[in-house]
Amino acid sequence: MNNNQQNSKTKYLILILSAVFFLIPMYVLLVTSFKDFDQVSLTTMWNLPTTFSLAGFTTALKKLAPNLMNSFYLVIPATLLSAIMGSLNGYVLSHWKFKGADTLFALMLFGMFIPYQSILFPLVQFLQSIGLYGSIPGLILVHVIYGLPITTLMFRNYYTEVPTALTEAARVDGAGIFSIYRYIFLPISIPSFVVVFIWQFTNIWNEFLFAVTLTSRPANQPITVALTNLAGSQVVHWNIQMSGAIITALPTLIVYVIFGKYFIKGLLSGSVKG
Amino acid sequence: MKKTAKEKLISFAILSPSLLFIGIFVYGFIGRTAQISFLNWNTFSRLLQGEKNYVGLKNYIELFQNPRFQTDLWNTLYFTLFFIIACLAIGIFLSLLLNNKPKYGYLFQNIYLFPMAISFVVTGTVWRWIFSPGTPGDPYGVNLLLSRIGLTSFQWKWFTSTESFLFFNIALIPVIIAAVWQFSGYTMAMWLAGLRGIDEQLIEAAKIDGASNWQIFSKIIFPIQKPITLSAIIVLAHVSLKAFALIYSMTGSGPNNVTDIPAVYMFESTFRANRYSTGSSIAIILLMMVGLLIIPYLINSFKED
Amino acid sequence: MSLKSKFSIALLLSFVLIFSMVTLAAAQDTKVEIFSWWTGGGEEEGLQALFEVFKEQNPNIEIINATVAGGAGSNAKAVLKTRMVGGNPPDSFQVHGGAELIDTYVKTGMMQPITGLLEEWGVRNNFNQQILDMVSHEGEIYAVPVNVHRGNVAFFNKAILEEHNITPPTNIYTFINALKKISEESDVSPLALGDKNKWTAGHIFETILVGTLGPVKYNGLWNGSTSFDEPGVRESLVVFKEIMNYVNEDHAALTWQDAAQRVLNSEAAFTIMGDWAEGYFKTLGWTPNKDFGWVSVPGTRGSFMVITDTFGLPEGAPHPEGAKAWLKLIASKKGQDTFNPIKGSIPARIDADKDKYDPYLTDSMHDFATVTLTPSIVHGSAAPEGFVTALNDIINQFVTTGEVDNAHQRLIEAANEYL
Missing domain, CATH: 3.40.190.10 (Periplasmic binding protein-like II)
Structure with a gap:
């Protein structure tokens, strides 16, 4: 027993020390965001603000607000679509392999390493030719496509652990591809959906390169473009910039908190395995 | 049970939209990039005129002869290697600590995930501040903290150091720390998702048989988690090749390119210098490097299935 | 499964969103x-x-x-x-x-x-x-x-110059002497530089180049009447290297803003920057001619580096x-x-x-x-963008290596390729 208590103390010590490491930059971010611009300097970066200023937050909020909804219009459909398509792809590629399926998977996977900076010109021209350039649906399409390799990979490797015997048994009972997916795979996929949601939501929310090149009108631009636009061409007001970053990060944090719950509960541990 | 023709058809139909999209948006564009890399489109007007003058491997040869690009390749190698190892080690360790639902585990989990939510441009700047060395008389950031606790001998020049060891620019260490800070939480999440699926009875049984914690981890948990670890490695490799925004805002290229990476060079070539063919060549070299790393791994993992 | 019904509702909603946005393209006046x-x-x-x-x-x-x-x-x-x-x-x-x-x-x-x-x-x-x-x-x-x-401006902390009895330098020799005097007499950095972004070092270099060549020959570099073989080009590298001895050693960690703050905090005497720095000093509460002074970068009085x-x-x-x-x-x-x-x-x-x-x-x-x-070269006015990028690269490496001949050779090559 004593040993156990000792263990759990060590464990908490490690958890807390790690948390401190993870929070140090957050501390800098927070104190800077509450400073006045003339207090922001490298020499005093660890110091608390001498006067508590909300100037950074009010300025940032005013400028970010108009673009906030655009980000939701973009991120929610793009995350859902890429997760669902990835889940179906992963299901087929792990349990309904046909000849050449592995090769197709490898080819899909390779797609996530494409360096985005080098394909902007053809991408813009292609989107223009299909009439989606400059619009949020165009941006959704791009994010879904470039998200597919990663979501497919995550689901495939998660489903690989599900014994094939389970699928076989269901088939013997006369279940089709879709009903097996729906009644066996979907219910056990929740932790994996959480991982994929967190990834896609965060990445699409924070993505800047496509956002800025594929939407030219300010009315269509997601929040990251507005966030970058808080900086001037020569002078950067770091208090505003960091306040803006905190505001921009809030929706993502809420996603973590909401979906993270499904994680920790461990809804299904052990129920289908073995 | 053999798969029926209908089942095969349906499974292919499920994949086909993705395959079509990826065919165009990935392979179509890669083909285009490869083509440009063999052209002489190294000015804006040549790009606009679109006249195809093939110059063979000229752009590639120039790159490999360029000291900056050589540095970039070493930097990528070391950055990717250390970044992936550290993210996996820390992520797995944290997920194991959080697995049996300790009190406040939920809180800790969110704290570790937290960094991923914040714009890289801003976290890059925060890390630049933290690792800004300042001067010996007036230390900044970490050096200031070290001098406060009397560890002045641990102060060094961080990412402004131009020293290297076996082509490893030690200025990359702070950059790797920043990247690990941002992404190890995600490795933790991936592992945690996998751990949720492991049958606890399996572990209980091993405990009863007198297996040590390390044995349980290395003989039971790790093998089960292998597919997930593979996903994590590939995702991290993807991140490390694209750590552009973080590195660009944290250190830029660094003195004498000690923290330069190909993505930064590619961006400068393409959009600053108007050297599209050079930029495309860098892209193709990156893709080939990825291929060299990933494809054997994949073949190996398919064989095991 | 309640989660699943949430999924389907969200999915449905997202489709509605997409289509409503497509049709939203409204017609307007000019x-x-x-x-x-x-x-x-x-x-x-x-x-x-x-x-x-x-x-x-x-x-x-x-x-x-x-x-x-x-x-x-x-x-x-x-x-x-x-x-x-x-x-x-x-x-x-x-x-x-x-x-x-x-x-x-x-x-x-x-x-x-x-x-x-x-x-x-x-x-x-x-x-x-x-x-x-x-x-x-x-x-x-x-x-x-x-x-x-204007690009070729040296801003300085008036109090530090007064303390060391330095009158604002007007040519490169008095400038280097002033930097030397400050470094011998005190702990402050004589010249503040923040070249985390490459262009700031290139910015100093071009103002020195215009000083050693003079404005007419400098302008000749861009229409072919001056060659990069010109001794003045090599000399500018030598002078630049000399001046780099007087910059803060952590320059690679800073941006120009951080460097300017050093001057403001009396931790550095001079900084060479475009005159947007003047606006920055004012936002931080400094008064021109009272707290900070300026001269054209010593040796460039007859030139106005335009951005x-x-x-x-x-x-x-x-x-x-x-x-x-x-x-x-x-x-x-x-x-x-x-x-x-x-x-x-x-x-x-x-x-x-x-x-x-x-x-x-x-x-x-x-x-x-x-x-x-x-x-200005680094700000895109003098030479094609290919040359600007090459110059920034050359100067970035030169700051670390200090190899004058190599840097000069590469400048000539870049000029042959892009100009």
Whole structure:
């Protein structure tokens, strides 16, 4: 027993020390965001603000607000679509392999390493030719496509652990591809959906390169473009910039908190395995 | 049970939209990039005129002869290697600590995930501040903290150091720390998702048989988690090749390119210098490097299935 | 499964969202899309002030303010190029006058000449003629220069100079002596530099280059009448190396803003920066001529290193009428005097209302009207973008290695390739 208590103390010590490491930059971010611009300097970066200023937050909020909804219009459909398509792809590629399926998977996977900076010109021209350039649906399409390799990979490797015997048994009972997916795979996929949601939501929310090149009108631009636009061409007001970053990060944090719950509960541990 | 023709058809139909999209948006564009890399489109007007003058491997040869690009390749190698190892080690360790639902585990989990939510441009700047060395008389950031606790001998020049060891620019260490800070939480999440699926009875049984914690981890948990670890490695490799925004805002290229990476060079070539063919060549070299790393791994993992 | 029904509702909603957005493209009156990288601080306020005047003059034209921020316009330039290549130009866009405009957009046939318009509005002769030359190609003018920044300025902390009995240096030798004196007598850095972003070191180099060559020979580098073999080019590298001995050792960790703060905090004596630093000092509460002083970078008194933002009329602009109205405004005295005092720059016109500008800017306006203009390399006015990138690379490595001959050789090679 004593040993156990000792263990759990060590464990908490490690958890807390790690948390401190993870929070140090957050501390800098927070104190800077509450400073006045003339207090922001490298020499005093660890110091608390001498006067508590909300100037950074009010300025940032005013400028970010108009673009906030655009980000939701973009991120929610793009995350859902890429997760669902990835889940179906992963299901087929792990349990309904046909000849050449592995090769197709490898080819899909390779797609996530494409360096985005080098394909902007053809991408813009292609989107223009299909009439989606400059619009949020165009941006959704791009994010879904470039998200597919990663979501497919995550689901495939998660489903690989599900014994094939389970699928076989269901088939013997006369279940089709879709009903097996729906009644066996979907219910056990929740932790994996959480991982994929967190990834896609965060990445699409924070993505800047496509956002800025594929939407030219300010009315269509997601929040990251507005966030970058808080900086001037020569002078950067770091208090505003960091306040803006905190505001921009809030929706993502809420996603973590909401979906993270499904994680920790461990809804299904052990129920289908073995 | 053999798969029926209908089942095969349906499974292919499920994949086909993705395959079509990826065919165009990935392979179509890669083909285009490869083509440009063999052209002489190294000015804006040549790009606009679109006249195809093939110059063979000229752009590639120039790159490999360029000291900056050589540095970039070493930097990528070391950055990717250390970044992936550290993210996996820390992520797995944290997920194991959080697995049996300790009190406040939920809180800790969110704290570790937290960094991923914040714009890289801003976290890059925060890390630049933290690792800004300042001067010996007036230390900044970490050096200031070290001098406060009397560890002045641990102060060094961080990412402004131009020293290297076996082509490893030690200025990359702070950059790797920043990247690990941002992404190890995600490795933790991936592992945690996998751990949720492991049958606890399996572990209980091993405990009863007198297996040590390390044995349980290395003989039971790790093998089960292998597919997930593979996903994590590939995702991290993807991140490390694209750590552009973080590195660009944290250190830029660094003195004498000690923290330069190909993505930064590619961006400068393409959009600053108007050297599209050079930029495309860098892209193709990156893709080939990825291929060299990933494809054997994949073949190996398919064989095991 | 409640989670599942949530999924389907969310999925349904997202489809509805997509389609509602597609159909939202509404029709409106005349518009004008102005593309710039003026997003923060004074420059944004200046732009907004211009928009206010524009709306008064053109109530029927709706302004689309397409701004993209980040590092002296580097993001904006990437976006702009992507749009131009995609055949989707804005109605008017910000571009640095000189090579960036001429080499990238004019020679490629993407711009329309506006000489006739400037004559029609009767403003052609109100501009500094040297600056109009920078936006001209084969006798036609292609853009309206709206503001001018000076690159070759050394700002200094007055108190530190007084403490060391140093009068503001005027040539490179007195400058180096002053740096030396400060480094021997105190702990402060003689010269503050923050070259985390490469261009700041290149910025110092070009101001030294103009000093060792003189403005005429310097300008000759860009039309081929001066060669990079010229001894003055090598000498500039030697001088630059000498000066680098006096910069703060952590320069690679800082940006120009951090470096400027060193001067403000009395941790450094000088900093060499474009005069947007003057605006920055003022936001931090410093008074020109009282707390900080300035000289042209020692040895460059007869030169005015120009960084100018210009707007032109792209071929295929969707709303050329709107664009012309915009150009007319920014070419007018009112337009220039609205924007520049807020932005902290001087007008490209020579008939501006001096009362609206602070002591530094009036001083700069005087020099602008009297000395030789030299286009900046690192800010895109002197040479094609390929050369700028190469130069920044060469100087970045030179700062660490200090190999003069190697750097000179590579400069010559870059010049052969790009100029």
